[in-house]
Amino acid sequence: MKIYDRAGFPNPSRIRIVLAEKGVESQIEFVSVDLIAAEHKQSAFLLKNVSGVVPILELDDGTFLAECTAITEYLDNLDGNPTLTGRTPLEKGLIHMMQKRADNMLIDNIGIFFHHGTPGLGSALEAHKSPEWAHRKEWGLRHRELAIEGLRYFDDVLATRPYVAGGTFSMADITVFAALLFAGAAGIEIPDGCAALKAWHARVSELPSVKNRSGQNLEAEDLRRLGF
Ligand SMILES: N[C@@H](CCC(=O)N[C@@H](CS)C(=O)NCC(=O)O)C(=O)O
Structure with a gap:
């Protein structure tokens, strides 16, 4: 493969x-x-x-x-x-739901901020952005705020359970972890007060699959x- x-x-x-x-x-x-x-x-x-x-x-x-x-x-x-994607119908449903939220609330908003509120990947990509979006910096900045709201949401979730979709590490955790990588590259930090999200991030960063990828x-x- x-x-x-x-x-x-x-x-x-x-x-x-x-x-x-x-x-x-x-x-x-x-x-x-x-x-x-x-x-x-x-x-x-x-x-x-x-x-x-x-x-x-x-x-x-x-x-x-x-x-x-x-x-x-x-x-x-x-x-x-x-x-990672669920063994029972309930696990599958919960993981799918939380993974979709991580994509919608974090990765998508961080991506729009990164590509439209910062220089993004640079000049070679400019020609491939929608012309009416390309220079909407304020619109990109709005998505930075939405991403921060998303981080607060996942902090609330992780205050109630060890992993994003429940008791075990899943695809939803991987998406939130990647979102934090992306947030870091885009200059968005985990907000102060998000202790559960920070503790989860420290714990997940030490998993062998994450640490040694x-x-x-x-x-x-x-x-x-x-x-x-
Ligand atoms: N929904 C896609 C998103 C993939 C994606 O956005 N990948 C980024 C790299 S992190 C990319 O190729 N970006 C290039 C671009 O947007 O021009 C997935 O889940 O695979």
């Missing part, structure tokens, strides 16, 4: 954690996609994923799977023990190009 992604980016990190959780990293060939040069917006990549985003999984028969949730569901079910940092070249 092949994964097309870029080390250190938030959504690719979701799948790298899944691969480590499921113990299948050694079966994967990673193909690095140069996001800052907009390689993912060129026709060769769009033929693999019409959405023009990473990660994508290519199976040995040539099937492409895009979307972190779909890739996670596939990988999680390979061993017949879908711990391969290529966990942005490449030095990308850091320099992004101005860090």
